[in-house]
Amino acid sequence: MSAAPGSIRWLLGHELRLAWFGAAINKGGKRRPGWGSIAVFTVGFVGMHLVAFALLRALGPGGRGDPLLAIPISLVVIACSTFMLSSSLRACVLALFERGDLDLLLSSPLPSRSIFAVRLLGIAAVTALPYVYLAGPFANVALVLGHPGWLGLYVTIISCATLMACAGMLLTLALVRVLGARRTRVVAQVLGAIAGALIFLLSQFSNFTRHDGNVGPRIMEMMTHQSLFGPDSMLWLPGRAVLGAPLPLVGAVLLAGLAFALTVARTHRFFVHGLQQAAGMGRARARPAGALRFRFRGSLFDTVVIKEWRLIARDPHLIAQVLLQLIYLVPLLFLVMRGDSAGPALGAGLTLLCSSLTGSLAWIVISAEDAPDLLLSAPAPRRTLQLAKLAAATMPALLLVALPLLWLVVRTPLMGLLVAFTVSAAVLSAGLIVQWTGRPAPRSDFKTRGKENFLCTMLELVSSLCWGGLGWLLVALATEGAGWMLPAAAAALTAGLLVLLLARMLRRRPV
Amino acid sequence: MRAESPALRLSGLRKSFGRPAVDGLDLTVRRGELYALLGPNGAGKTTTLRMVTGLLAPDAGDVEVLGIDLARDPAGAKRGMAYLPDDPLLYGKLKPTEYLEFVAGLWGISAQDAEPRARRLLDWLDLTKHAHELTEGFSRGMKQKLALAGALIHEPELLILDEPLTGLDAAAARQVKDLLVSHVEQGGTVILTTHILEVAERLAQRIGIIRAGRLIAEGTLAELRERTQGGSLEDVFLHLTEGQPG
Numbered sequence: 156m157s158a159a160p161g162s163i164r165w166l167l168g169h170e171l172r173l174a175w176f177g178a179a180i181n182k183g184g185k186r187r188p189g190w191g192s193i194a195v196f197t198v199g200f201v202g203m204h205l206v207a208f209a210l211l212r213a214l215g216p217g218g219r220g221d222p223l224l225a226i227p228i229s230l231v232v233i234a235c236s237t238f239m240l241s242s243s244l245r246a247c248v249l250a251l252f253e254r255g256d257l258d259l260l261l262s263s264p265l266p267s268r269s270i271f272a273v274r275l276l277g278i279a280a281v282t283a284l285p286y287v288y289l290a291g292p293f294a295n296v297a298l299v300l301g302h303p304g305w306l307g308l309y310v311t312i313i314s315c316a317t318l319m320a321c322a323g324m325l326l327t328l329a330l331v332r333v334l335g336a337r338r339t340r341v342v343a344q345v346l347g348a349i350a351g352a353l354i355f356l357l358s359q360f361s362n363f364t365r366h367d368g369n370v371g372p373r374i375m376e377m378m379t380h381q382s383l384f385g386p387d388s389m390l391w392l393p394g395r396a397v398l399g400a401p402l403p404l405v406g407a408v409l410l411a412g413l414a415f416a417l418t419v420a421r422t423h424r425f426f427v428h429g430l431q432q433a434a435g436m437g438r439a440r441a442r443p444a445g446a447l448r449f450r451f452r453g454s455l456f457d458t459v460v461i462k463e464w465r466l467i468a469r470d471p472h473l474i475a476q477v478l479l480q481l482i483y484l485v486p487l488l489f490l491v492m493r494g495d496s497a498g499p500a501l502g503a504g505l506t507l508l509c510s511s512l513t514g515s516l517a518w519i520v521i522s523a524e525d526a527p528d529l530l531l532s533a534p535a536p537r538r539t540l541q542l543a544k545l546a547a548a549t550m551p552a553l554l555l556v557a558l559p560l561l562w563l564v565v566r567t568p569l570m571g572l573l574v575a576f577t578v579s580a581a582v583l584s585a586g587l588i589v590q591w592t593g594r595p596a597p598r599s600d601f602k603t604r605g606k607e608n609f610l611c612t613m614l615e616l617v618s619s620l621c622w623g624g625l626g627w628l629l630v631a632l633a634t635e636g637a638g639w640m641l642p643a644a645a646a647a648l649t650a651g652l653l654v655l656l657l658a659r660m661l662r663r664r665p666v
Numbered sequence: 667m668r669a670e671s672p673a674l675r676l677s678g679l680r681k682s683f684g685r686p687a688v689d690g691l692d693l694t695v696r697r698g699e700l701y702a703l704l705g706p707n708g709a710g711k712t713t714t715l716r717m718v719t720g721l722l723a724p725d726a727g728d729v730e731v732l733g734i735d736l737a738r739d740p741a742g743a744k745r746g747m748a749y750l751p752d753d754p755l756l757y758g759k760l761k762p763t764e765y766l767e768f769v770a771g772l773w774g775i776s777a778q779d780a781e782p783r784a785r786r787l788l789d790w791l792d793l794t795k796h797a798h799e800l801t802e803g804f805s806r807g808m809k810q811k812l813a814l815a816g817a818l819i820h821e822p823e824l825l826i827l828d829e830p831l832t833g834l835d836a837a838a839a840r841q842v843k844d845l846l847v848s849h850v851e852q853g854g855t856v857i858l859t860t861h862i863l864e865v866a867e868r869l870a871q872r873i874g875i876i877r878a879g880r881l882i883a884e885g886t887l888a889e890l891r892e893r894t895q896g897g898s899l900e901d902v903f904l905h906l907t908e909g910q911p912g
Contacts, residue, residue, distance in 0.1 A: 447797050449784055451767050451777035458771025462760065469759035469800070526755045529816075532719045533772035534744040 163269050166260075170277040203292040211296050219302050225394030232315065232393035237353045239282050239316055243323030244347035246278040251327060251426075252340050253599075261427060271423035275320055275415065283316030304399020311396045311404070314411035321418040328425050341474055349482065455535050459543035460550075463520045467551075470519065470598070498567070498634050502574045502626035505559070509552040510581035510619040515601075517548035517589035522608075523598040541590060549586045553579070573629040581622035584655050588614045591662035614658050621651035671733030673697045673824045673855035679717060679727035681879075687713040689879035691727070695872075697823070700846065700856040702866035702873045706907050710879035711859040712752065715828050718857075719749040732823055745773070748822035752829040752859075754813035758802030762793055762812050765801065766819055773820035780819060787815040791841060807838035814842060818849075825849055827858040831865060843869060867899040875906050882906055 158164035211219055218224065250257075260270050290308055297305030326346070330339040396403035452458045468474075521544050524530065530540055556578055564571030592611040596604065605612040625647040632640040674695040681688040688710040695701045705711050716722040718729055720740050729736040731743040756765060763784070770780035788794045791811040796804070801812060810830065817825060825846070831839045846856050846869065860866055866873055867887060874884045883890060883906050887899060894905045 447763065447785065447788070447794060449763055449767055449777070449781050451770055451775075451780045453777075455771055455774065458768055462757070462764070462768045462771075465764060466757060466759045525757045528721055528749070528751055528755065529769070530772065531721050532744060532747075532749045533769075534741040534774070535772045536741065 161263075161265055163273055166265070166269060166273040167276060170273055171280070174277065174281060200288065200292065203289060204296060207292040207296040211293065211300060216301075219297060219300065219305075222395075222398075225391040225398055227394070228397050229391040229394035232311065232397065235286055236315055236319055237350050239286070239319035240323055241347045241350040243278055243282045243316075243320045244327065244343050244350065246281055246320070247323045247327040248340060248343045248347075250274050250278065251331075267427050268419060268423045271426045272415075272419045274426075275324055275419060278324065279313070279317040279320035279415075282320050283313050286312045286316070302399075305397070307399040307404050308397045311393060311407055314396075314407040315393070317411040318414050321414040324418060324426075325422065328422055332425070345474065455539050456543045456546070459540060460547045463544060463547035464551075466525075467516065467519060467547075498570050499627040499631040501563075502570070502577060502630035503623045505556055505574055506577045506581045506626035507619055507623040509556055509578045510585045510615075510622060512552045512555070513549050513582045513585040514589060514615045514619070516551060517545075517586045518593065518596075518604050519598065519601065520544050520548040521586075521589050522593035522596050522604070523601070524595065525598065527595060545586045545590055548589070549582045552582050569633050570630050573633060574626060577622050577626035577629065580651065581619060581626075584618045584622065584651065585615055587655060588618055588658040591658045594663070610661065614654055618651060618654045618658075621647050621654060625651060671730070673699075673732060674718065674857065675728075675730040676714070676718070677728045677730075679714065679729065680725045681710075681713050681717060681722065682725055686879050688717070688724075691876070691879060691881055693874060693881055693884075695855060695857055697732075697855050698850065698853055699871045700850045700858070700869055702870035703857060703859045703876065704863070704866060704873060704903060705859075705876040709876045709907075711876060712828055713879075714876070715749065715826055715857075715859065719747065719826060720744055721749075745820075746822055747824040747826060748817035748820065750810075750813055750817045750825070750827040750830055752832060754809060756801045756804075756809055756812060759800055761800060762788060762797050762815070765812060766816060769816040770819050775820050783819050783821065784815070787818055790845070791815055806833040807835055810834055811838060811841065814845065818845075822854070824855045824857070827856065829859055829861065831860060831862055863899045863903055873899070875903060877907050 158168060214224075257270075261267060287309065290312060294305045294308040297303075327339060327343050330342055334342060392403045392406065396407045452461065524544075560571055560575050560578065562571075563574060589611060592608070592614060594608045594611070596607055600607055625644055628640050628644040628647060631637070632644060672694045674693070676691055676693040679688055679691040679693075680686065691710070691714060693714075703711050703714070713722065717724045718731065718736070720736055720743070729743075732746045734743040734746075736743040757768075760768070766780070766784040766787070770784070775783075785794075788797055791814065793808065793811060793815065796808065801809060804812065810833070814827075814830070817827075827846075830842055830846075834842060843865065846858070850856055850871075858866075858870075870887070872884065872886055873890060875882055875890075883893065883902075885893070887902075890899070890902045890906075891897070894902045
């Protein structure tokens with residue numbers, strides 16, 4: 156039965172149809188996921204059922220029904236909630252600032268409350284979907300194994316996603332009120348990145364504190380013995396809801412429903428206000444004409460590098476992405492400062508992170524050039540332009556790790572120099588691969604760049620792994636010196652150079 | 667750069683994208699004239715301009731800009747010319763001052779030369795009060811004017827514009843037209859394509875009409891009228907482009 160045009164169901168259908176089109180690879184004008192993608196998706200789903208079956212079977216009938224299972228499950232739910240908050244913040248920024256259809260919807264006779272409710276439902280659905288895909292098989296298998304209570308997992312995921320969608324929307328709208336639309340776009344994405352990395356940082360907590368007073372184990376001890384963290388604690392309600400306990404389940408549904416109703420009722424008007432602010436955010440207040448200042452630069456190289464860095468610094472998407480990568484760098488910095496035996500991991504980690512960061516920046520600087528015609532019609536030497544763009548993409552990562560590397564070189568010179576070598580090689584390779592094999596694309600395609608140019612993405616990935624592996628092997632070789640490491644390091648070096656050679660051979664020629 | 671050579675000379679220019687887009691085009695534009703290149707949609711106007719400015723490599727033929735062979739010395743040929751595409755892509759996250767700094771850097775203009783020109787252009791095009799705004803918030807007309815300022819910052823002898831007045835309001839269109847006339851009065855050359863025939867009729871000293879990648883008529887407005895016994899340029903244009911086989 157088709158929904159009446161203009162009804163909430165009809166609007167929700169439109170929203171879900173757009174989400175379905177958005178899942179397409181967008182190659183060759185396709186707007187729906189192809190059969191290949193659907194096949195991969197299905198095989199993955201079946202595979203997850205097999206994994207769930209193996210794990211639940213290993214638990215045994217007693218383990219699957221053990222109330223203490225609620226503790227680890229609760230921890231997983233809490234961890235997933237931070238990821239959900241991260242994706243809902245991203246989705247809210249998208250809904251508020253980037254989707255071009257809200258002008259059309261709000262100028263129609265549809266009530267703004269319905270539009271807001273549907274948009275919020277859409278955000279909740281998009282937030283829940285990956286978790287339903289990954290965790291749903293556990294509920295299905297548990298049902299087959301005689302534990303129907305596990306179906307509470309679906310309810311818990313949907314409730315949790317709804318709560319996080321409401322939290323994300325309220326946070327975004329509050330930021331609009333406090334900071335204005337322009338700053339909110341950046342801050343919300345940065346908050347999303349931090350929320351996404353929160354669990355990773357917490358997981359590293361015991362690493363930070365391991366060297367002196369066993370703080371990590373003490374916390375674990377406290378969690379198991381204090382009543383706050385005891386088996387009957389309220390903290391484990393999410394786990395009990397997953398296992399099908401009726402009260403926690405009803406509580407989760409009521410909480411999510413209440414949050415949704417209150418968010419829609421109290422903030423739908425401010426949503427419209429936020430949109431109006433977002434529409435006008437391109438305009439900044441003009442300064443008086445007397446303040447006109449120019450800073451012309453002496454060389455073409457400087458001119459291009461400064462222009463690229465300005466564009467990067469003013470791109471909120473990129474700032475969020477970069478910040479996320481920097482967050483993952485924080486635990487590595489602690490390892491550097493502590494100078495313990497985690498050297499190989501440090502070598503690999505720094506190399507991989509710098510390579511990934513450079514790959515992102517190179518895509519922005521090289522592939523997403525906004526005005527290629529301007530550059531081509533200028534008498535500027537192409538080689539200088541390419542060098543300047545390469546420098547603009549590689550220098551931030553190198554500057555970022557310069558200080559930790561210097562610290563490392565001072566403390567353990569050989570390890571520092573080896574890591575500096577692999578970091579430099581990885582950064583240069585990432586930049587060159589994008590320069591040689593990257594395809595022109597609009598800046599707005601940043602999130603989907605991997606899908607648009609599969610070859611470039613794969614070369615970048617393999618190159619990163621080769622140099623990261625070499626970083627691990629060289630540092631391990633310098634500290635432990637196992638016999639197999641030397642040929643392995645030689646193989647990683649050769650593979651890294653071969654990837655670079657392949658990228659050079661596949662380089663795109665100018666029109 | 668030879669002073670006696672024409673501003674632009676195209677000989678036997680060809681470009682094909684499966685089917686010919688430009689088909690053996692011969693064209694000469696003298697220095698110090700405003701030349702309008704007209705043609706119906708898909709006639710090959712933009713393809714021609716993109717080959718002239720080095721954005722597209724021709725399949726065959728020669729392009730000579732201000733006496734310099736574009737294929738042999740692209741940098742030399744580009745130094746004296748500027749191109750304004752029909753939909754100029756600016757950097758949304760740059761301010762007009764920063765955009766002009768960048769363009770001046772591409773053409774290697776010194777700060778002493780560039781700064782007074784940039785101030786004059788922003789002032790002339792009424793953009794000074796918007797100089798500290800990001801261009802992503804600009805209207806189409808403001809973007810077009812800023813791109814024009816960028817095109818003029820190195821004081822090119824040859825200015826090539828593809829549909830420069832599309833989407834501009836009356837005031838902005840007047841500013842752009844005045845600027846083009848002034849450029850020619852100061853000895854510069856302007857080649858423009860336009861669908862607004864009244865602009866070509868009023869501004870152009872010579873008009874070329876292309877169809878299916880070939881030049882089918884060329885001359886002053888009076889010469890074209892005489893040739894077709896038409897009234898307005900619109901009559902001449904329609905007579906020529908609809909009356910002949912492609």
